[in-house]
Amino acid sequence: MSSGSSLIDAARRGDADAVRAHLHEATQRDTRGWTALMHASARNFAECVKALIPYERGLADPQKITALMIAADNGHTEVVRLLAKEESRLQNSDGWTALMHASYRGFDECAELLLDEAGMQTTRRKDGMAPGSTALMVAARFSRPECVDLLRDREKGFVDSEGHDALWYAENKGVNPNVKTSEVYRDPRVLKLLEGTKDVHSDGGMGGVESGPAQTNIEADPIDPVPILPPQCQDDRNDSIPARPNEPRKQGRDAPVDDSRLRMLQETLSKKNQEIDQLKAVNTSLRADIDERDEYIRILEDTLRENEKRHNELTDEFSALKEGSTALEDHIGQLQQRLANTEEDRRLARNEASEARARAEQLQRENAERQNVLDATKRELENSRRQLRETGEERSRVATQLSQSEESCRGLVDEVTGLQKQVEEGKNEQKKNAALIDSPKAQLAKTTEDLKKELADQKTRIFILENENTLLKNGSLIPAAIQGDLNTLRRHLDQAGQKDSSGMTALMHAASRGQTEVVRLLRPLEARLQDGRGRTALMHAVGGGHEECVGLLLLEQDIVNGEYEFPEDIATKSYEEADGERKVVYEKIVSLLEKKSQLPGLPKNLSEYHLTAVLGKGTFGVVYAGHGNGRNVAVKVVSLGRHNDEERRLLRREAEIFPSLDHPNILRCLGTGENDIDDTYVIVTDLCCGDLRGEMNRRKKANSSYSDQEVWRVIREVADALTYLHEKRHVHRDLKPANILLSSDGRCVLGGFEVARTLGDSSRMKTTAGTPLYMAPEIHREEDYDKSVDVWALGVVAHELCTGELPFSTVPAILERGPPAIENRDGGLVDLIFRMLSKNPERRPTAREVLEEAEREDDTTPDTRAFPSLPESMKQHYSLKTSFKGRPNTFKAVDSMNKPCTIEIVPRPEGPSLLNSPTELKDLRHQNVLEYSCVTDDGKGRVFIVTAWHPSTLQDAMARRLGNGEIKQYLRQLALGLEYLHGKGIVLRSICPKSVLLSDDGECILGGLDCASFISDAPCKSVGEPLRRPPEMQQGSTAYGPSADIWALGLLAYELCTGKLPFTTEEQVARMDAPPPEERDQDLVTLVLRMLEKNPERRPTAQEVVRTLRRR
Structure with a gap:
């Protein structure tokens, strides 16, 4: 029958996986008021109980019955063991405890786990027992000698509200649990155990009541034990606890009155003394409570004073912030004024353009007038020439008039000469006019182009100022870079790579303003990025004329912008346009950019990296900036040519030691190799x-x-x-x-x-x-x-x-x-x-x-580094508490139930990864595989991973030499985890000491599943340290299989045996040139070498590794 709750149904079936899957329904109840924890406790499902304890512990049904009482009443020892620390010392509506229920049923193993409840007394009459009864009295009455033996020393001297002790119940109200009868049953084992707990008369009487033979009936209350479980949930057990009708009390022989009264007075006095002792104890307890409350009041007063002091400090801080806000408003006003000035400049430029157009039109009109004068002069010249021809024709006819006309002719010649000069002058004037016309046109075109460019620059500056103003208000990495605030920068480095609305990064803003230290800090994180117009930080530094920043960003000099310009082109153009001191600065920048370094070649195994600039030179080699695999790197190139064999051996030592080191305060080596052509060896590290x-x-x-x-x-x-x-x-x-x-x-x-x-x-x-x-x-x-x-x-x-x-x-x-x-x-x-x-x-x-x-x-110094902001979907469920030293992206946190957990922030994976299938990742359940409870993508290129809290790693355990037995135990646990993952179709891809976690009881747990992928995913990009990649990956394979994990496990086993990696170069990995571990068991050495087989097909499976270690 379904309860309406999937969690309760799963608990009744004992399905632990289903219980974990429906924990969001915790605290729901069925029609009887029972929770899932109560149903699991009633049916002895310990795994379900473990999962439900953090969510439903301490809850009770309408009769105030708890899961612990239910387990104790059923004799479920393992469940009682789990719940004893969570629900002990609670009482139901009759005042019964879990210990009383265990004593009532005779479950001494459960009772032994519940001794913390010894001394507690009932509050109501039940099953013929007066209020004030204890577990010892219950055990004595219902003939449970094992429980009596367990409780007699702890509850000796207790009496109920009617003055009866456990011996009285055993003698006068004893019940045979195996036979249903109304007769009093005196269990000799119980009576023997209780001897000495109270003075007994020689005739067997007790406290003035004479004991008759065993067959004699004594008045007994009817026994009506209330079952804890509903009928459908009770175990199939044969309860034979007798229930007897009321019978009249039979009188014993009369004792002497004086002696009887004396005994009664003694008993009364004993009771009063006990009451006095109890009152004294209560009084002592009350005094302790009063002292504790006085201390608490004092602490509250101190806290109040501290709060008042803090209030005053916060008031001062608020005043300071208010003053800062006023200063910021003034700055905004200045920016707005600059914006208004920019609008005025644009208006003046438009007026100048209008005046230029008017002047050009006037020049065109003047040119037209000059052209008209020139045409008139030409016509006059033609007339003169025609007249000259007519004069020549008449010359023969008017020869007689020649002498008279000579003077006129000379005058005409002079006039023609003058006209010719005028024509020449007209032509020259025409040329001048044409030049004058062309000059205003060119000037006008140039002025218009300059105005357009100036207008675009003005708009850009206005946009940047507005964007800068917004960023200054919001506060983040970019405004910190603009202001040169290194402390704020370091708190917001998780925002590296983010861009503003113009596409500029924090590094670009810093470079454009000459913030040298900011550029130095952000260069490894944001170098070689481009804004919306394709410009790099180096181009912004060139545009701003910041020589030192240009020198820091030479690793970007091979990148072109959106207009296909190199930084050197931009610098040359700026040099040509500059004057004065700016020209000197740009001359230095051009000289800096023109120096092309001869970059060496890299070995074939490092071909994914390419060199971009020289960073510096040292005693042993040259350090270059490089780029590859989506990151900026430093590449150290050491020349071997001028050294003898011994010196070469010494120089190679760094390449031997470096790759085997893995520590947050040691520079990380990303790869090594030798170039036989240049006779150099190369080391690639973080920048x-x-x-x-x-x-x-x-x-x-x-x-x-x-x-x-x-x-x-x-x-x-x-x-x-x-x-x-x-x-x-x-x-x-x-x-x-x-x-x-x-x-x-x-x-x-x-x-x-x-x-x-x-x-x-x-x-x-x-x-x-x-x-x-x-x-x-x-x-x-x-x-x-x-x-x-x-x-x-x-x-x-x-x-x-x-x-x-x-x-x-x-x-x-x-x-x-x-x-x-x-x-x-x-x-x-x-x-x-x-x-x-x-x-x-x-x-x-x-x-x-x-x-x-x-x-x-x-x-003693608090961590001032700001925590990253959690995604909205996680804020209501988790809160960050502390960060790990040396692990900037890993934090200790607590969930909504105040349970500790680990939150790690990783970049969103580019290729196949289990992070792309969060449901499958969260469904993994194995004691040797890390439990992932939440995987959230924040939409900004980051993934937030929540895992179980395990602060210790295998790397911590390796600080000492491990024994053969310890190594085998660790390997078996890791192989069990791999066997489970491979059975799910998952390959881990990366195993190293720091990714293997240790539980509180020393159990190995496989972590690092953010690097894992499905076996069916291919091709897969190589992950992890180069020296931990199997030989097939070194030789170009892109398909990870289970055998790659076995090789990584063998490498880890070798490191556990020797304290170091067997290889120092990737070439040795490819050749499998590794000596066997020394001073270790031969069977362990054989297993390690089998896992390190060069041929993947000859390596054992995870199941075979487990089987081998079990046999040994």
């Missing part, structure tokens, strides 16, 4: 914002010092990295500010592993390496040294952070003098630095001791 040396120099120039907490933070993060290195038996040997890089979120990241070395069996070394002023005295003395030299170098860095100067300026000072005093600093900080700078290596603390001390100090 950082800068290094500690540059930051220290900038602060020193700005006369700004590091605070104590900032120094503690640097010490903690670097010591965390050193602890990880030293536990892997690596020594850095060149720790200095230039090798401490700064990530975009402000973390210190350790790099510069060129001279790092792995300790041998002696744990000491002798070769000299490092930077002299950061090297420990024992290195300068050419003595043997160990990993403590890294602690010395950290002490030097910390001293320099505190004082702004190196503690030792020469090598003799390092050998002979102590460190100079540090003034106006925290005493604990100074003491730690001086211990790290101890000349005696044995007196220096270890890196772990430094880390622990720094964590104690650093934990």
Whole structure:
């Protein structure tokens, strides 16, 4: 019969998966007032009970019966064990507890779990027992000797409201649970156990009532036990607890009156004494409550004072904010005034254009008039020529008149000459007029074009000002970049890559304004993005004439804008148009952009990256900016050509150590390779914002010092990295500010592993390496040294952070003098630095001791980093509490039931991923697979993942050497998880120590399912660290199968056995060039090597791994 609730129906069936799927119906009840937890408890479905406890614990039906009472009444020991901590010491409407129900039924195992309820008494008469009855009395009356034995010492001396104790009930109202009869049953086992709990007369009488033979009936109340379960939910058990009719009480033999009265008085006195003791206990309890309430009142008063103080502070903050708002309104008014001025400029430009058009029309009219004069002159010249011809014809006829006409002729010739000059002048004038006409036309065209361009620029500036005003009001990454606020920037780095309505990023805004430090911070996150017109941050820096920003953004110089212009083209055009000081600036920028670096080639296995610019040069190679796989990277190229074989071996050490390191405070290696053509080896890493040396120099120039907490933070993060290195038996040997890089979120990241070395069996070394002023005295003395030299170098860095100067300026000072005093600093900080700078290596603390001390100090400082905003659909269900150190996108949170969980923010996957199928991901249920309760896409390129709370990882367990048994146990648990996933058609694709979580009881749990995909998805992009990818992926395969997970599990097993990866280069992975683990069981070594087979088809399945480990 259906209850109307899917959750209750599932609980009645014992379907735990269905119960978990319908937990949103928790607290619903059926027609009898029963919850799903009560039904599951009645039927002994422990798995369902586990799932329902957090949601329905403490709920009761209309008779105030709880799930614990139901389980105790049915003798379900396992369910009672689960509920005892959640629902103990509750009473039903008759005052009965779960312990009384267990005692009533004789379930001593359940009673033993409920001893916390011993001493509680009923409130109403039930089953012939007066109010005030205890569980011992119930057990004594209903002949439950095991429960009597369990309770007699805990409830000895208790009496009910009528003065009867457990022995009285056993002797006068005993019931045989196996036989239905109205006769009193005295169980000898119960009576024997209760002997000594009260004085008994020699004749067997009790308290003035004479005991007759066992067959004698004594007046007994009718027994009417109220069943806890409804008829359809009760177990099939044969209750034979007798129910007897009322019978008249039979009188015993009369005892002497005086003795009887004396005994009654003694009993009365005993009762009164007990009542007095109880009242004293109550009085003591009340006094304790009063003292507790007084303390609570005092705390409330203190809290009130603190709240008043906080109110005053908030009032001051509000006033400050109000003043800031007024300043912002003034700024908005200025912007509006600038906008009005811009409108006035546009009006004046329109007037100038109208005047230019009028002038052009006037010039055209003047030209027409000159043309008319020229035509008239031409006509006059023609007339003169015609007259000249007529004169020539008449010359023969009027020869006689020639002499007379000579003078006229000369005059005519002079006139013709004058006319010719006039014609020439007319032609010249015509040319001048034509030039005058053409000039206004060109000028007019140019003026119109300039006006259009100026108008477009004005509109752009107005739009940017309006957009900037809106952003300043809202507050985010972009306005922080505009204002150069580095602290706010670091709190909003999760918004990196977002654009405003014009398509500009925060980096573009910073570049256009010359915010050098902002550009340095945002360059790794937003470089090579383009706005709506195709312009990059470099182009904005060129347009603004900011030379330093241009130098930081050279990695974008190969990108063209929407008009197919390179940054160099834009700079050249700006140089031609500029004058004065601006021309000098653009000359430098053009020169900077014209310097084309000769970029080296990359090995074939790193062909997905391409180099874009030179970032810097070091002792061991050149560092380039690069781009590939959707991210900006740093590419270090080390030339091997000028070194001998031994030097080549030393230079390759970084490539051997680097890829095996995995720590949030160590620079992440994305790939390595060798280029035989150029004779170089290449390391690809994350691109950082800068290094500690540059930051220290900038602060020193700005006369700004590091605070104590900032120094503690640097010490903690670097010591965390050193602890990880030293536990892997690596020594850095060149720790200095230039090798401490700064990530975009402000973390210190350790790099510069060129001279790092792995300790041998002696744990000491002798070769000299490092930077002299950061090297420990024992290195300068050419003595043997160990990993403590890294602690010395950290002490030097910390001293320099505190004082702004190196503690030792020469090598003799390092050998002979102590460190100079540090003034106006925290005493604990100074003491730690001086211990790290101890000349005696044995007196220096270890890196772990430094880390622990720094964590104690650093934990006192609250995390000021702002939490990201959750999507609207998650805000009502989850709230963020704390962040993980070193894991900027992972947070501890609590759900609506105040249950802890983990929220991780990851980019939306581009290719096949299980994140694209959140329903299947959330349906996964296995004890060795991480439980995903929520997967939400915020629509901004981010996915919010909510998982169960497991703060410890397998990487934490690997800090010590693990035994063979522990390794096998871990492998078996992980193989069980893989067997479950592969059975679901899912391949994990990435397994590493930090993605394997540990439960509270040490059980391994597979995490990292955000990288997983379905086996049917192909092709799939390679994920995870390069050295953890199987050989088939190294050779170009794009199809992940279950055998790829087995290879990754074998690699993890190898690391558990040896503490390190078997490979240092991707070429070794492809060749499967790995030595077998040493000093381990042969069967374990054999299994590991089988999982690391180069041929995927020869690797065992997850099921075979489980079966092999079970046999062993």
